[in-house]
Amino acid sequence: MSPAKLQHPLFERVALIGIGLIGSSLSHAMRRRGIAGQIVGHARTTETRATALRLKLIDIAYTTAAEAAADADLVILCAPVGACGELAREIGPSVKPGAILTDVGSVKGAIVRDCGPHVPPGVHFIPGHPIAGTEQSGPEAGFATLFDGRWCLLTPVEGTEPSAIERLKAFWEACGSNVDLMTPEHHDMVLAITSHLPHLIAYNVVNTAAHLERVTDSEVIKFSAGGFRDFTRIAASDPTMWRDVFLNNREAVLEMLGRFSEDLTMLQRAIRFGDGDTLFKLFTDARAIRRGVLQAGQDTPAPDFGRHAGDSKTGE
Ligand code: NAP
Numbered sequence: 001m002s003p004a005k006l007q008h009p010l011f012e013r014v015a016l017i018g019i020g021l022i023g024s025s026l027s028h029a030m031r032r033r034g035i036a037g038q039i040v041g042h043a044r045t046t047e048t049r050a051t052a053l054r055l056k057l058i059d060i061a062y063t064t065a066a067e068a069a070a071d072a073d074l075v076i077l078c079a080p081v082g083a084c085g086e087l088a089r090e091i092g093p094s095v096k097p098g099a100i101l102t103d104v105g106s107v108k109g110a111i112v113r114d115c116g117p118h119v120p121p122g123v124h125f126i127p128g129h130p131i132a133g134t135e136q137s138g139p140e141a142g143f144a145t146l147f148d149g150r151w152c153l154l155t156p157v158e159g160t161e162p163s164a165i166e167r168l169k170a171f172w173e174a175c176g177s178n179v180d181l182m183t184p185e186h187h188d189m190v191l192a193i194t195s196h197l198p199h200l201i202a203y204n205v206v207n208t209a210a211h212l213e214r215v216t217d218s219e220v221i222k223f224s225a226g227g228f229r230d231f232t233r234i235a236a237s238d239p240t241m242w243r244d245v246f247l248n249n250r251e252a253v254l255e256m257l258g259r260f261s262e263d264l265t266m267l268q269r270a271i272r273f274g275d276g277d278t279l280f281k282l283f284t285d286a287r288a289i290r291r292g293v294l295q296a297g298q299d300t301p302a303p304d305f306g307r308h309a310g311d312s313k314t315g316e
Contacts, residue, residue, distance in 0.1 A: 002144075003176075005034040010171050015072035016041040017065045017087055018079030019052045020238075021133065022104045024142025026076065027057040029175040032144045042068035043139070044079075051139045070094040074171065077103035077115070082244035085114025097122030100164055104130055106191065106241070106316060108155040108184035110248035116157065124164035127184065128154045129191070130177060133316030137238040148176035149297055155184040192252035195316055196245055197260060200253070202234035203242070237316070 014036040016023040023041065030036045041058035042065045043049050049061040062068040069075045069091035077084045084103055095101055101123050105111050111127045119125040132150035134141065152172040156165050169179045182190075209220045209228065224232065246253060270278040294301050 002032055006174060009037040010035050010167070010174060011072075011074040012037040013072045013074075014039050015068045015075045016058065017068060017075065017077045017091065018083075019043045019048055019057055019139045020078065021137050021141040022130065022146075023076070023078035024052070024055070024057050024139045025132075025144070025146040026078065026104075026142075026175065027052075028142055028144035029147055031056075033174050035171065035174045036074075040068050040072065048139055055139060057139060057142070065091050066094045071096060073099050074168075075099060075101045077101075077105070080238075080241050080244045081105040081107050081110055081248050082240075084111055085118070088115035088118040092118035092120055095120065095123050098124075100124045100126060100168055102126050102128045102154075102168060104128060106195065106245050107248040108153075108187040112155070112157060112184050124161055126154055126156045126160060126165060126168050128152055128168065128172070129187065130172070131191075131195075131316070132177075133237075135233055135236040135238075137241070145176065147172070150177055152177040152179050153187055154179060154181050155187050156181065157184075188249050188252045189255075192249055192256045196249055196253050197256045199234055199237065199242055199316075200246070200257070201260075202231040205231045206235040 014030065016026060016039065019027070019041050020043075023043075027039055027041075030039060038060075039058050040060040040062065041049070041052055042062045043052060049063070052058045053061050060068075065087050072095070075091065075095055077087055079087060084105055088101075091101075097120070101115075101119060102125075103111055103115065105127070106129060108127050108129060115127070116125060130147055130150060130152040132147050132152075134146075152175075154165065154168060154172075165181070172179050205228070209215070210217060212220070220228070267279070267282070269275070270282075293299050
């Protein structure tokens with residue numbers, strides 16, 4: 001059953017700049033509850049703008065980001081992280097005073113660095129990141145329940161008006177999310193280990209398998225057991241988005257990668273020297289983390305990660 005409609009929209013006019021998986025899911029979530037009086041948008045290509053209109057994701061499509069942002073009470077950048085600075089520069093002069101400007105990018109320090117300087121006085125700039133996603137992309141990939149029960153992290157810069165943060169928090173809660181606040185630096189460190197490093201490892205495992213000489217590609221695909229299959233799903237994520245994540249969260253990812261390599265070397269030694277106790281302890285500790293994730297409601301205990309139940313949500 002759909003959650004009840006709000007009595008009044010939280011924002012009269014919301015502008016989505018970028019209408020892919022996240023932008024379209026936001027539109028569905030807003031329509032579900034009546035969160036926005038009107039949803040307008042801009043995407044780079046005519047094709048995406050036409051699809052967004054056809055699917056009624058937006059009421060009006062604009063060919064420029066600046067036109068879409070003008071007159072909006074809430075402007076949400078839903079484009080790859082590497083494109084957001086230029087978009088902020090373009091829309092800056094047209095965002096009206098009192099409006100909230102936010103984003104959904106997977107890296108936050110770089111968003112503050114690249115967008116912050118283009119935010120005019122009187123506009124509330126509050127970077128954000130919904131920890132929810134799938135490996136699909138584009139305007140047809142979105143769905144209303146994507147954010148349900150998932151966290152959205154807001155990383156306001158110092159001096160941001162508390163009432164604006166409260167309004168954006170209420171927006172994400174109405175979209176189904178739980179909301180937490182942290183600094184951009186802390187966000188980037190946490191996400192480096194929980195999301196960015198796992199994606200890097202998945203890309204690398206799939207790449208290594210593809211280059212094996214004594215196992216053919218068709219065997220890798222035909223006999224793909226659970227572990228590899230799950231890596232291929234993660235590695236199917238959008239290359240532009242992930243290129244931008246690694247280019248823009250370099251320090252934190254390299255820090256986590258260093259720690260990961262040390263731990264991997266320890267595992268390698270345990271295997272080489274037949275140290276079963278070390279392996280058993282490590283695997284037991286890891287199992288406890290999985291139980292914690294389930295208890296926190298961040299995944300399903302169903303076999304095969306509930307894939308057969310049609311839930312392919314991940315925490316990107
Ligand atoms: P997506 O499905 O690939 O959609 C990206 C959208 O941005 C498209 O509408 C694209 O337009 C538009 N775009 C790209 N470059 C642009 C530019 N220079 N100017 C204007 N529009 C541009 O991507 P997504 O998965 O929704 O990701 C969007 C953001 O959400 C990223 O910053 C990502 O880090 C973040 N995020 C993603 C996930 C996830 O799991 N996917 C989860 C949380 C956060 P065209 O279609 O016309 O090219």
